[in-house]
Amino acid sequence: MSSANGFVSIDNLSRRDAVRRIALALTAAGLGRGIDSASAAEVHEEIEGERTFRGEYTVKYFNEHEFRTLERLSELIVPADEGGPSGRDAGAPEFIDLLSSQNSELARIFSGGILWLDNASDERHGKRFAEAAEPEQTALLDALVDAERHDTADDTNWDTREYRRFEVFGVKSPSDARRGLNFFAWTRKMVVDAYYTSPAGIKDIGFMGNASHTEYEVPQEAIDYAFGRSPFRDA
Amino acid sequence: MADSTYDVVVVGAGAGGGTMARVLAGKGIKVALLEAGPMIDPQKDFKTHKWPHDYGHRAAEPSGKAYFGTGTAFGFFTTVSGGWQLEGEPYTSAPGTSFDWFRSRVVGGRTNHYGRMSFRFSEIDLKPYSRDGIGWDWPISYEDIAPWYDRAEEYIGVTGTVEGIPSAPDGKFHEPPRPKVHELLMREAGKKLGVPFIANRRAVITRSINGRQACHYCGQCGRGCLTESNYSASQVDIFPAMKTGNVTLFTEAMVREVEVDANGLARGVVYIDKNARTEKRVLGRAVVLSASSCETARLMLNSRSKAFPDGIANGSGLVGRYLMDTVGFSLRGTLPALENLPRYDTDGFGGAHLYAPWWLWDGHDKLDFPRGYHIEMGGGFSMPGPGGFGREARAAGYGKELKRMVREQYGCGIGLSGRGEMIPNNQSYMDLDPDVVDRWGIPVPRFHFSFSDYEWKQARHMERTFRDLIEAAGGKVLGIGNLAREREGIAVPGSIIHEVGTVRMGSSPQSSVLNEYCQAHEVRNLFVADGSTFVSNPDKNPTLTINALSWRTAEYLAEELRKGNV
Numbered sequence: 001m002s003s004a005n006g007f008v009s010i011d012n013l014s015r016r017d018a019v020r021r022i023a024l025a026l027t028a029a030g031l032g033r034g035i036d037s038a039s040a041a042e043v044h045e046e047i048e049g050e051r052t053f054r055g056e057y058t059v060k061y062f063n064e065h066e067f068r069t070l071e072r073l074s075e076l077i078v079p080a081d082e083g084g085p086s087g088r089d090a091g092a093p094e095f096i097d098l099l100s101s102q103n104s105e106l107a108r109i110f111s112g113g114i115l116w117l118d119n120a121s122d123e124r125h126g127k128r129f130a131e132a133a134e135p136e137q138t139a140l141l142d143a144l145v146d147a148e149r150h151d152t153a154d155d156t157n158w159d160t161r162e163y164r165r166f167e168v169f170g171v172k173s174p175s176d177a178r179r180g181l182n183f184f185a186w187t188r189k190m191v192v193d194a195y196y197t198s199p200a201g202i203k204d205i206g207f208m209g210n211a212s213h214t215e216y217e218v219p220q221e222a223i224d225y226a227f228g229r230s231p232f233r234d235a
Numbered sequence: 236m237a238d239s240t241y242d243v244v245v246v247g248a249g250a251g252g253g254t255m256a257r258v259l260a261g262k263g264i265k266v267a268l269l270e271a272g273p274m275i276d277p278q279k280d281f282k283t284h285k286w287p288h289d290y291g292h293r294a295a296e297p298s299g300k301a302y303f304g305t306g307t308a309f310g311f312f313t314t315v316s317g318g319w320q321l322e323g324e325p326y327t328s329a330p331g332t333s334f335d336w337f338r339s340r341v342v343g344g345r346t347n348h349y350g351r352m353s354f355r356f357s358e359i360d361l362k363p364y365s366r367d368g369i370g371w372d373w374p375i376s377y378e379d380i381a382p383w384y385d386r387a388e389e390y391i392g393v394t395g396t397v398e399g400i401p402s403a404p405d406g407k408f409h410e411p412p413r414p415k416v417h418e419l420l421m422r423e424a425g426k427k428l429g430v431p432f433i434a435n436r437r438a439v440i441t442r443s444i445n446g447r448q449a450c451h452y453c454g455q456c457g458r459g460c461l462t463e464s465n466y467s468a469s470q471v472d473i474f475p476a477m478k479t480g481n482v483t484l485f486t487e488a489m490v491r492e493v494e495v496d497a498n499g500l501a502r503g504v505v506y507i508d509k510n511a512r513t514e515k516r517v518l519g520r521a522v523v524l525s526a527s528s529c530e531t532a533r534l535m536l537n538s539r540s541k542a543f544p545d546g547i548a549n550g551s552g553l554v555g556r557y558l559m560d561t562v563g564f565s566l567r568g569t570l571p572a573l574e575n576l577p578r579y580d581t582d583g584f585g586g587a588h589l590y591a592p593w594w595l596w597d598g599h600d601k602l603d604f605p606r607g608y609h610i611e612m613g614g615g616f617s618m619p620g621p622g623g624f625g626r627e628a629r630a631a632g633y634g635k636e637l638k639r640m641v642r643e644q645y646g647c648g649i650g651l652s653g654r655g656e657m658i659p660n661n662q663s664y665m666d667l668d669p670d671v672v673d674r675w676g677i678p679v680p681r682f683h684f685s686f687s688d689y690e691w692k693q694a695r696h697m698e699r700t701f702r703d704l705i706e707a708a709g710g711k712v713l714g715i716g717n718l719a720r721e722r723e724g725i726a727v728p729g730s731i732i733h734e735v736g737t738v739r740m741g742s743s744p745q746s747s748v749l750n751e752y753c754q755a756h757e758v759r760n761l762f763v764a765d766g767s768t769f770v771s772n773p774d775k776n777p778t779l780t781i782n783a784l785s786w787r788t789a790e791y792l793a794e795e796l797r798k799g800n801v
Contacts, residue, residue: 052291077633083642091288098291102298138634145632189302192628196619196641197287197294204638205645206578207616210284212451216412216584222577226416230572231709232423 052094060101069114069130070096077188078195084204092194113183144184147177241267244504244519246490249344250778251525251764251785253468258789260481267517269488272316272340275469281459282312287620295621314459315348316341323674327681334682335729336529343469348457351438351465353393354775355384355404359596363771367605370658373770374742374751383783391466392440398433403592409441415581417614417649418589424707432589438466439584454582489675492538493522499542501761507675521760521801528767529665532737533680536667548755553748554738555665559772561733562655563726564694565716568705573647581615593774604692608655608774616646650716653697656774658689684728694725733777735766752791760801764788
């Protein structure tokens with residue numbers, strides 16, 4: 001699996017420097033075709049043509065270890081259960097790879113995050129995350145979730161008296177896990193999105209739309225269910 | 236090469252210009268229709284019925300733009316050309332004020348993607364000064380405009396039910412679709428609080444008309460409709476108008492100014508051919524401006540001549556004045572009654588099936604603000620997309636509990652949005668920036684904008700009402716609807732995209748730019764057919780009234796052309 005080495009550092013450089021550096025890196029590596037982030041039209045063609053499904057996709061950005069780590073995270077965050085397969089099966093690692101190959105900010109978040117995760121795993125368990133046993137992996141994710149929940153202060157700046165308990169959490173945790181929170185939140189967001197936008201995820205939640213009907217129907221069963229559970233149950 | 240000459244030059248191919256071109260062309264009048272953007276091809280440009288997984292980026296857009304707030308306005312699938320910022324076409328704001336200017340440069344303009352809420356202005360709306368002594372009355376009454384609403388609705392197709400509510404006049408309606416479950420809960424909550432929810436009035440056809448297919452309830456109006464079951468100026472006005480052979484469409488034609496002849500009459504327009512980056516002319520017996528409120532005012536201010544040193548037809552100095560947007564505020568909540576609701580297709584006809592018209596139109600003695608607002612509603616089992624289920628994911632952490640919680644909470648969300656009347660004020664207007672031109676060399680607008688206490692108090696009334704409605708249904712308020720857009724507790728000016736009122740109508744040339752037929756007081760062959768003509772901005776979304784007034788102006792103009800007055 002070839003990966004565009006040098007891409008990771010784009011974030012620390014000006015755009016022009018980054019393009020030059022990538023060009024140099026690619027030349028040094030003897031690769032003819034690089035990441036031409038300026039040719040948006042070409043990228044557009046590419047993503048329209050290629051779907052991020054497992055087995056139908058060529059990994060573009062991550063190296064094998066990084067990709068394997070994302071696969072494992074995708075299984076843990078959205079595991080297979082009776083309602084559907086896992087985030088991994090739904091193409092989450094492929095989705096993250098595609099966008100990371102196009103966006104240096106995402107590339108930094110994921111590459112740096114995986115390195116942080118491996119380091120945290122190594123400190124706790126003496127091995128990188130992907131090689132750790134499942135209880136060791138979930139212990140680390142639990143620490144991240146704990147850190148996330150540690151401080152649920154709202155960070156919305158909207159101070160007009162009411163609704164201050166927005167479920168948008170700022171995090172002021174003393175735990176060292178907080179340094180991995182941005183990476184964790186991005187991973188979870190994109191794994192969740194990849195899963196629920198996949199055919200399996202759509203089936204899982206029972207989305208029945210994007211269809212065509214001659215009449216629009218609302219089942220009485222659904223109305224009765226909701227009213228029976230509402231303050232209007234006697235209405 | 237000689238400049239082309241037509242009977243009427245129409246600038247802008249949106250709701251106003253589309254209606255104008257169609258009505259005139261139907262009478263055999265030769266129309267030049269100029270559009271600053273490209274042609275639209277529904278087969279190619281509309282993403283009707285696509286899934287996120289049809290794209291590698293799953294609708295998060297190339298390089299994940301949707302995650303960073305830099306994606307397509309209203310999401311990847313929306314058919315829209317443009318947004319609040321266009322490359323090379325800046326605008327400015329006076330220090331301390333802001334206004335977000337949405338521009339959709341494409342045949343059909345914003346009607347390709349708009350919400351299609353179609354509400355008639357009432358006599359209450361058209362004579363506001365007479366009722367409360369604030370602002371100005373329109374030069375027309377409901378009686379004057381009602382026949383044109385009839386025609387517009389019959390042609391476009393608008394759903395609704397006859398209700399007899401004075402603030403929300405009834406129309407020529409298509410049968411509306413049945414209410415969804417969460418809407419029925421809200422309707423019950425409204426009954427407790429005295430807020431009436433009735434069938435929504437949207438420009439969607441539920442029976443076939445004029446070769447257009449009835450709605451098939453995929454709920455994707457915003458993507459553009461391949462079966463032409465909703466109104467868009469492109470499919471419903473302009474394409475049929477072009478079939479008459481009487482319309483010549485100029486795309487990528489950015490109009491810079493209206494030129495006048497020695498008699499002070501409009502002789503045509505100068506435009507920049509964007510592809511050639513060359514100045515060109517189109518001449519006509521009459522000129523109609525329907526470029527959108529702020530673009531029309533900008534064009535008039537830029538049309539300086541010996542006869543009109545401050546811009547064409549601007550002897551009153553009112554071109555650009557009394558800019559208004561809609562007062563917007565939203566709350567989001569969750570309704571536990573809907574947890575694990577039996578699944579059904581909630582897409583419907585592409586918007587809420589119920590809405591609440593302003594119900595306190597006669598109750599201002601108990602209110603601390605004038606005029607009012609209607610309530611729009613969102614909810615249901617929407618198509619999963621990027622950023623969905625973030626709340627559930629955070630609450631559950633990860634793992635099987637996350638999946639369980641998503642199943643439980645899917646479809647429980649409810650959103651209520653107020654869309655209210657802004658009172659025109661002296662601090663809200665646009666002029667030309669003295670220093671900046673766009674990539675076409677045209678001076679750009681500079682916005683000045685300020686909401687008054689009227690609008691802020693109305694937004695707080697919305698907030699209380701929406702909280703009460705959500706709680707009456709056993710729900711819980713989660714927060715304001717759009718954190719970025721409504722952070723201050725009222726929608727950022729311009730962000731509701733109902734900007735109107737820069738070239739207003741009136742009976743006197745001293746206090747208005749246009750007469751009651753939207754004909755310039757000072758230039759008898761210059762007309763305006765867009766939201767700029769509005770004297771006030773009632774809580775009714777503006778497009779239907781733009782259609783109706785444009786139709787009325789078109790008939791008047793055709794008659795004046797026939798009589799030789801123009």
